[in-house]
Amino acid sequence: MALTCLVAFAAATGAQARELVLGRVSDDPRQHYEQLRPLLDYVVPRMRDVGITGGRILMARDAAQMASYLRRGRVDWFTETAASAMLLERKAGARPLLLTERNGVSRYHTVFFARTDSGVSGLDDLRGRSIALQSRASTSAYFVPVMELLERGLPMEMLPTPTEDGTPDSVGFVLARSESNIAIWVHKGLVDAGAMSSLDWERPTTMSPSFRPDLRIIHETGEYPRALEMVRGDLEPAVAARLREVLLQAADDPAAREALAHFFGTTRFIALDPRNEAGLDYLRRAVARVVEEVE
Known part of the structure; x- marks a missing residue:
């Protein structure tokens, strides 16, 4: 009824x-x-x-x-x-x-990091080297870092394993599946750099405090939703x-x-x-460029 x-x-x-x-x-x-x-x-x-x-x-x-x-x-x-x-x-x-x-938390940003003894001090140093990302579904650990590298004229090349070598002119990326794997692979020297959200960078369960003395931030992006x-x-x-x-x-x-x-x-x-709309416009451009140039 x-x-x-x-x-x-x-x-x-x-x-x-x-x-x-x-x-x-x-x-x-x-x-x-x-x-x-x-x-x-x-x-x-x-x-x-x-x-x-x-x-x-x-x-x-x-x-x-x-x-x-x-x-x-x-x-x-x-x-x-x-x-x-x-x-x-x-x-x-x-x-x-x-x-x-x-x-x-409604907004965050992406942190790029490398070992202090890697010789990598900025994104331009990654040409001919490798970086660990999370998965193709990640905003902070895939779309945004790939966009940042592409905007610097650095071609991206997917590698099947962390030990695989890419071409000298590109940045080889490997998908680690989790942020904790990214931290481990960078710390062990399996890859030259990693990228993750600022939240994961600060989270002890993702970034072990024992790793921090050996790592340094080489680049941080602007914030986005x-x-x-x-x-x-x-x-x-x-x-x-x-x-x-x-x-x-x-x-x-x-x-x-x-x-x-x-x-x-x-x-x-x-x-x-307007501030968040601007962040979404950046992500729209990132998604379009990554889909067209990398995937």
């Missing part, structure tokens, strides 16, 4: 009764489901006035599958790190909705506007506190301003 009344109300107000679908690119769907569900359960009841009658989570195995979901209208809203979000904007027309602050809430490009304006409103208000609502904590340690959602 309640659902019938809700459908009738939605029809009367011009809204189409339906589910809100929250998506996620995931290599661990079970864990991510537990992180996503509480916030979806918080949001859905607050969107009944725009015809939302329920919520569902849809996992994608990779960015290509998520792009397909977005183009076909199967996902309405998703959360992503900034460069991956810009990649899906490029591939599927997704739109930024809000900045996501996680554990009190850490993560974003995105919606598909053709999401109904009323639904997108109400979702934005609900998320913006969540940090001030005690009822949302636990759901936000589960949602990847989110502390609040922030409206995009």
Whole structure:
């Protein structure tokens, strides 16, 4: 009876009764489901006035599958790190909705580092040498460092292993899969340099304090957004506007506190301003250039 009344109300107000679908690119769907569900359960009841009658989570195995979901209208809203979000904007027309602050941090930057005895003191010294990055999905440890090197006229060449030699004119990069591996490979001298986020550089579980005396920072980038809430490009304006409103208000609502904590340690959602838009423009350029010149 309640659902019938809700459908009738939605029809009367011009809204189409339906589910809100929250998506996620995931290599661990079970864990991510537990992180996503509480916030979806918080949001859905607050969107009944725009015809939302329920919520569902849809996992994608990779960015290509998520792009397909977005183009076909199967996902309405998703959360992503900034460069991956810009990649899906490029591939599927997704739109930024809000900045996501996680554990009190909404912006960060990339740190390049090398051993103090490596002879590497700046990015130009990396020509003919090697650098460890994380994975193709990483903003701070892939898209941004590759963009910084390309902008200095340094061609990038992917190496299959840390011990493989690249060409003398390029920078060989190897994907270490984790930030802790990047730190270890640089410290052991398997690669000449590494790049990671400023947060990981300061995190003892990633960068062992015992490594620090042997390492030095050789370059730091400007700041850029850490993560974003995105919606598909053709999401109904009323639904997108109400979702934005609900998320913006969540940090001030005690009822949302636990759901936000589960949602990847989110502390609040922030409206995009000119400073953050400039950061996204930089990441758009980075994604476009890396895709065209490296991948």
